[in-house]
Amino acid sequence: MLILGIETSCDETAAALVQIENGRFCVKSNVVLSQVKIHARYGGVVPEVAARKHLETIIPIIKQALGRISPKDIDAIATTTGPGLITSLLVGIETARGLAFAWGKPFITVNHLDGHIIANLLNCRLQIADCRLPALALVVSGGHTELILMKDFGKYKIIGETLDDAVGEAFDKVAKILGLGYPGGHAVARMAEQFNLECRIQNAEYKLNSAICNLQSAFSLPRPMLNSPDFNFSFSGLKTAVLYLVQKLSDDERKKLTPTICAEFQNAAAEVLVKKTIAAAKKFKVKNIFLAGGVAANCHLRESLGQAIHDNLIGIGYFVPELKYTGDNAAMIAAAGYFKYLKKDFADLEKLDAKPNWRIDEHC
Amino acid sequence: MKKITTSEKQTFELAKEFAANLQGGEVIALYGDLGAGKTVFVRGLAAGLGVKEIVKSPTFVIMKCYLGKKLNLCHIDAYRLSRGAELAAIGALDFWGKKNTVSIIEWADRVPELLNGVKNLIKIRIEHLGQDKRKISFPLL
Numbered sequence: 451m452l453i454l455g456i457e458t459s460c461d462e463t464a465a466a467l468v469q470i471e472n473g474r475f476c477v478k479s480n481v482v483l484s485q486v487k488i489h490a491r492y493g494g495v496v497p498e499v500a501a502r503k504h505l506e507t508i509i510p511i512i513k514q515a516l517g518r519i520s521p522k523d524i525d526a527i528a529t530t531t532g533p534g535l536i537t538s539l540l541v542g543i544e545t546a547r548g549l550a551f552a553w554g555k556p557f558i559t560v561n562h563l564d565g566h567i568i569a570n571l572l573n574c575r576l577q578i579a580d581c582r583l584p585a586l587a588l589v590v591s592g593g594h595t596e597l598i599l600m601k602d603f604g605k606y607k608i609i610g611e612t613l614d615d616a617v618g619e620a621f622d623k624v625a626k627i628l629g630l631g632y633p634g635g636h637a638v639a640r641m642a643e644q645f646n647l648e649c650r651i652q653n654a655e656y657k658l659n660s661a662i663c664n665l666q667s668a669f670s671l672p673r674p675m676l677n678s679p680d681f682n683f684s685f686s687g688l689k690t691a692v693l694y695l696v697q698k699l700s701d702d703e704r705k706k707l708t709p710t711i712c713a714e715f716q717n718a719a720a721e722v723l724v725k726k727t728i729a730a731a732k733k734f735k736v737k738n739i740f741l742a743g744g745v746a747a748n749c750h751l752r753e754s755l756g757q758a759i760h761d762n763l764i765g766i767g768y769f770v771p772e773l774k775y776t777g778d779n780a781a782m783i784a785a786a787g788y789f790k791y792l793k794k795d796f797a798d799l800e801k802l803d804a805k806p807n808w809r810i811d812e813h814c
Numbered sequence: 815m816k817k818i819t820t821s822e823k824q825t826f827e828l829a830k831e832f833a834a835n836l837q838g839g840e841v842i843a844l845y846g847d848l849g850a851g852k853t854v855f856v857r858g859l860a861a862g863l864g865v866k867e868i869v870k871s872p873t874f875v876i877m878k879c880y881l882g883k884k885l886n887l888c889h890i891d892a893y894r895l896s897r898g899a900e901l902a903a904i905g906a907l908d909f910w911g912k913k914n915t916v917s918i919i920e921w922a923d924r925v926p927e928l929l930n931g932v933k934n935l936i937k938i939r940i941e942h943l944g945q946d947k948r949k950i951s952f953p954l955l
Contacts, residue, residue: 460874496896497876498903535875536904593874614853615871623848686853686871693849694945806875 452478452519453791454527454549455784456512458504458542459534459562460593461485462777465508465515467524468784473577475568475788479515480774480781483507497537504541512545515780521553526796528558528787530565532805533593539804547799556796558787562778563589563810564606566742567598568789569782570769578603582737582767588727590751591743592618592633595723597681597730598810600740603789606810609730610681617719618745620685624692624715628708639748641712646750648709669695669711671718681730688718720751724758731763738767747776816951818943825851825940825948826858832952833862838885838913841932843922846940851948852920855940860887863916872920877906885916892921898928 457464462485467478485503529546532539550557567587571578587598595617597610615623618635625634630641671691674684692715696704731739741755752770759768775782790796819825842859846852853871860869864883872878872891880887888909890901901907910917911933922929922937929935938952 497900501903533875611868612870613868614857616874619871619873627848690849697944807878 451525451788451791452523453558453784453787454512454515454524454555455560455565455780455782455787456508456527456529456542456546457562457565457778457780457783458508458538459530459532460538460778461500462779463504463507463511463541464778464780464783465512466780466784467515467517467519468572468781468788470578470788473579474574475572475578475781475785477572477781478519479517480779481511481515482777482779483511484777497535500535501537501541504538508541508545512549521549521555524553524555526556526558526787526791527553528560528784528790530562530783531559531797531802532808533562534804534806536804536806539806543802543804547802551799556791556794557799557802558790558795559797559802560783560786560790561808561810562783563594563596563598563742564604564786565782566591566746566771567600567740568603568786569742569771569775569779570740572775572781572785573772574769584734584736585738585740586727586731586734586736587740587742588723588755589743590617590723590741590745592616592622592635592745594618594743595683595685596810597726599730599734599736604786604793604795608809608811609734610683610726612683612685613675614684614686615689617683617685617723618743620689620719621715621745623689624712627689627693627696628704628711630708635745638712639716639750641709642716643749645709645713669714671695671714673718673722676722676725681726683722683726685719688715716748716750720748720754723751724755727755728758728762731759731766736766738769740769742771742776744777746771747773815953816949819851819948819950820946822851822854822946825854825950826861828950829855829858830862833859833884833916836863836885836916838916839911840916840934840936841910841929842916842918842936842938843929844918844920844938844940845923847942850940850942852940855938855950856889856918856920859916859918860889863887876901876904879909879915886912886914888915888917890917890919892919892924895921895924898925901925901928 451470464482466480585600595612599607621635622633630637865880941949
């Protein structure tokens, strides 16, 4: 079984071929073209430019993903139809619709977040059938922060979500406050890693907390909703707390303290995510925990969630996607499409449309 | 008119009361820096319009629309945009001035050219005065 995946929901144009071999997802090709640099020139994303760029590149990217594979060997076309930017989504959908019609292949609509969750199973040693359910997915990205209970593949329930900003968005906005550019989530994470590393080295060398590490306790940022009984999140107030803190500092102080602030901010965000994930895993008695989405690339989050699962839960598996599959890609879309293929859940080519606000717990 | 609020709750309540005066078709341009309290204001407004859903930041998808008991809400965030024309490209303007919808644009200063000549335009500015104190300036309805 061979599935062609197509993904254009935001700034990445992507196509991929995924084969299901011995009950595993085997990525045959995975082509991703990022527009991040193009949009950086404008200081923000430009939906019309994004759509045009998708349009220019989608066919060459699909050709590259196909390589020597003939269309007649493909069993289905899986495409992201939401959530995302409507103008970007439409390029992938219309291209896929045309191909599905011309090649006579079934069209499978895939929810972008479902793709991020299933990215955990790409090139995984475990057979799909051996992945025990129910599972819990923590989906974290620039546009989403959700705790999703997976009763089965494709059968999802959102049990918690952010009430305001997504965690990736908070990283980006903190970067802006600290003068690290926008979007600068990666810069914040890098600064935090650097700080943590220096702390470890200094602690190891002097066997005592160095002055720079003590600064961290000089200010602590809030952990919003850490102790609320539900599984929801809030990151807007954390971002504002960073702003208040920075407003009190001189330019020199700000520059000097930037790595410390980044580390404390990252700690605060990860602590809330980890605590709620563990609490939800206990309550719903899940058998596996999946970390998914662009922020799943964050080392601190990957490590601290793994550590917390090890310390607090017994016999629960922990999945993190390979780094190359944390960002948007089409291999994850093809793989997520497989579960709908099994149910023969195909879209009507005449009726299908973009769903910019598609919630993962709604069937489309 | 200018009002000072000293807590998130007060900002929320102020926006909720403000929503009671809206008739539908209004386009609200919201001004204020990062952390000024714009999202809290929008959530209060949504509550006042009878929106049941959670109003989340639309920064990433630029526009989110909600069904409300009294009026619908179209929530736009221009933060990531570089030009006003981009809002037209994603169909945001289709909602402006609709009788059953109130539109609100965060970071309206990023799309000034788009606001020229818009009917029923209401400009609201939120300033952060330090700690939890905020100044909210808006016209009387």
